[in-house]
Structure formats: structure tokens, C-alpha cells
Amino acid sequence: MLISARGRLFSVGGDLAALASHGAALPVTIKSWTADLHAAIVRMVRMRAPVVIAVQGNVAGGSVSLMAAGDLVVIGKSARISSAFAKIGFTPDSGSTTTVTRRIGVARARRFFLLAERWTPTPRWQRVGRLCRERRRGRCGGREDRARTGFGPHRSLWRDQTPVLQTLNRSIESQLEDEAQTLAAISRTADAQEGVKSLQGEAQTEICGKIALLIPVVGSRFSRNAATRFLMVAGFEQHHC
Amino acid sequence: MGLAIATTSFECTIDGGLAHIVLNQPDRGNPIDGDSAASSAFAWQN
Numbered sequence: 001m002l003i004s005a006r007g008r009l010f011s012v013g014g015d016l017a018a019l020a021s022h023g024a025a026l027p028v029t030i031k032s033w034t035a036d037l038h039a040a041i042v043r044m045v046r047m048r049a050p051v052v053i054a055v056q057g058n059v060a061g062g063s064v065s066l067m068a069a070g071d072l073v074v075i076g077k078s079a080r081i082s083s084a085f086a087k088i089g090f091t092p093d094s095g096s097t098t099t100v101t102r103r104i105g106v107a108r109a110r111r112f113f114l115l116a117e118r119w120t121p122t123p124r125w126q127r128v129g130r131l132c133r134e135r136r137r138g139r140c141g142g143r144e145d146r147a148r149t150g151f152g153p154h155r156s157l158w159r160d161q162t163p164v165l166q167t168l169n170r171s172i173e174s175q176l177e178d179e180a181q182t183l184a185a186i187s188r189t190a191d192a193q194e195g196v197k198s199l200q201g202e203a204q205t206e207i208c209g210k211i212a213l214l215i216p217v218v219g220s221r222f223s224r225n226a227a228t229r230f231l232m233v234a235g236f237e238q239h240h241c
Numbered sequence: 242m243g244l245a246i247a248t249t250s251f252e253c254t255i256d257g258g259l260a261h262i263v264l265n266q267p268d269r270g271n272p273i274d275g276d277s278a279a280s281s282a283f284a285w286q287n
Contacts, residue, residue, distance in 0.1 A: 001260040007267020015272035033278045040281035049260070062273050094273070 001047070003070070004054040013061025013084060014093075020196040027184040034093055034180035037062070041095045045069050045172055060084050062094030069099040075121045082118035088195025093183045098167045098175040106168070246284060250277035253284060 005011060014033075022029040044051060044066075053070030060082045067073055067081070075081075083100075085092050092100075092113055101109040111117060167175055186192050244255040250271075253262045262284075264271035 001262070003262045003264075005264035005267070005271045007271065009267070009270045011264055012270035012272050015269070015274035018272075018274050029275070033273075033275050036275075036278035036282035037273060040278070040285045043285035058270065063271075 001049050001051045002054065003051065003066070005056070007057075008078070009057035010055040010059045010079070011063030011066070012058055013063045016088065016196060026187045026192070026196065030093075030184045030187050031180060034176070034183070037094060038176040038180060041065065041069060041099075042173055042176060045095070045099070055079050055081075058082070062096065065092075065094035065096040065099045068103040069095060077121060079121050080118060081120075083112050083116050086114060086116040088198070089186065089189060089191030089193075090195065091179070091182050091186045093179045095172060095176050095179065097179055098170075098172045101167045248276075248280035248284070250274075250280055251284075 019026060019029060050071040051069070052072045052074065053067050054074040054076070055067050056076035056078050058080050059067055060080075061084045064081055064083060083092070083096070084090075085096075096113070097109075100112065104112070112119075187196075243257070244253075246253040247265075250266055251262055251264050253260065255261075266272065266277075
């Protein structure tokens with residue numbers, strides 16, 4: 001089987017404008033889309049015929065997973081492979097935590113997702129990690145990466161870790177369900193809402209790990225504190241920009 | 242020419258034992274959306 005795309009771009013990934021138009025129904029929409037998409041990806045991964053994927057131009061978000069799921073991948077010189085999830089406060093879906101991680105390894109996958117990296121078809125593809133020049137003995141900079149993660153969605157970063165780390169020991173079906181549930185939950189956060197709005201030109205992206213208090217908090221200070229404690233216990237960290 | 246399937250988001254042809262799926266919304270950047278996801282699931286299951 002050969003999968004390719006017409007036009008300059010292979011695929012921009014998820015139609016974020018369409019997602020944004022769903023507003024408060026975003027989590028439900030994500031579950032609906034991923035139910036179909038993940039079923040298709042599992043079928044593709046499990047099929048007996050070898051799959052060849054040919055990509056050119058932008059390959060972003062979920063389409064990176066499609067590419068990585070291929071048995072053989074042909075990458076054009078114009079290809080730009082990017083993980084856009086963290087930039088909009090989302091977590092990886094479409095099987096990315098399995099297909100990408102198994103293809104390039106856990107360490108590189110973590111960099112790719114956490115830093116929302118954008119790769120070009122250079123020899124870097126062949127490297128296991130990014131090399132850096134030591135300015136002083138034993139010091140290897142890394143400030144740029146640290147700054148980049150600082151602007152990333154804290155909760156997404158936190159949630160990202162588990163699926164990427166556990167993929168080697170789990171079936172793709174389990175991973176995909178985990179991705180769908182995680183992204184649906186993440187899409188309720190203020191980070192994701194900000195990220196989606198920014199795509200519509202409504203707001204500047206200000207992803208800082210804020211949570212969206214969807215529970216109407218109109219009561220006393222006690223109830224607000226109780227709601228916050230509940231969310232923090234449930235794994236929702238609260239950060240302030 | 243063997244089997245041919247066309248949806249709004251991709252075309253699929255099967256000929257001589259080779260299946261070829263072409264994402265076919267270049268003006269939109271071949272996005273993944275509800276329609277393409279549903280079409281994909283349907284196509285892969287059939």
C-alpha cells in the first residue's frame with residue numbers, strides 16, 4: 001500500500017479551525033474524531049501488507065503519526081516534520097506516542113513532543129540526540145530548551161510523559177485510547193482553549209499551565225479553595241502566568 | 242483498473258495488488274477532520 005498526498009503539503013494535521021468552531025464541545029468532538037481516526041490507524045498498523053508513506057512539505061501533528069506508522073517512509077527534500085501539539089496546549093494523538101516513539105526512540109520522541117520540534121530532512125534524522133558544544137567543562141547549555149519548555153503547557157508536558165514512556169510495554173490499542181482520553185481532558189484546560197483561540201486570531205497564545213475551572217465557582221472562598229484542591233488532587237496543577 | 246473509492250478527503254485505488262491512497266484536499270492542506278476520520282475508518286474496515 002502506498003499513501004501519498006496531492007499538493008505542496010502532505011498534511012497539516014488536525015483541522016484546528018474546525019476544532020475551534022466547536023467551542024465548549026471540543027472534548028466531545030475530539031473523542032468523536034479520534035474514535036474513527038484511531039480505529040483506522042490501528043487497522044493500518046495491524047494490516048499484513050507493507051505500507052509505504054511518501055511525504056512532502058508540511059507534515060504536522062497527527063499526520064506525523066500517520067507517516068511514522070508506515071513500514072517504509074519516503075521523505076521529500078521539502079518536508080518539514082513538526083509536532084505542533086504543545087504549541088496549542090494539546091497532547092499528542094493519532095497514535096503519535098506509539099508510532100513516533102517506536103520509530104525514533106523514547107528520548108528523541110520526548111524532545112520532539114515537549115519542545116514542539118520542527119525537523120527538516122537533514123542528517124539530524126540519523127542522530128539519537130542533539131549534540132551541543134560545551135561552553136565550560138561539564139556544562140552543556142540547554143538554556144534554550146529550558147526556555148522553550150517554560151513557555152510550553154505545563155499540564156500537557158506532565159501528561160505527555162506517561163504515554164511516551166509506557167508505549168514500549170503496551171498495545172497500540174491501549175495507547176490510542178489513552179491518547180484520546182488525555183487529549184479530551186487536556187482540551188478542557190485554559191491552555192488548550194487559548195491555543196485554539198489563537199488560531200482563530202481571537203487571542204495571543206498564552207500557554208502557561210493554567211487550568212480551566214469548568215465547575216461554576218461562584219460560592220464562598222471555602223468552595224473555591226475546595227474546588228481548587230479537588231482539581232489539584234485530580235492531577236490538575238495550577239500555575240499563574 | 243481495479244477497485245476505486247473516492248471520498249471528500251482521499252482517493253483510493255486498488256490495482257494489480259497495489260493499493261494507493263492519495264490525500265486529496267490540497268487547497269486545505271490535507272487536514273485531518275471529522276469527515277476524513279470517518280471516511281478513513283470506513284475505508285479501512287471495508
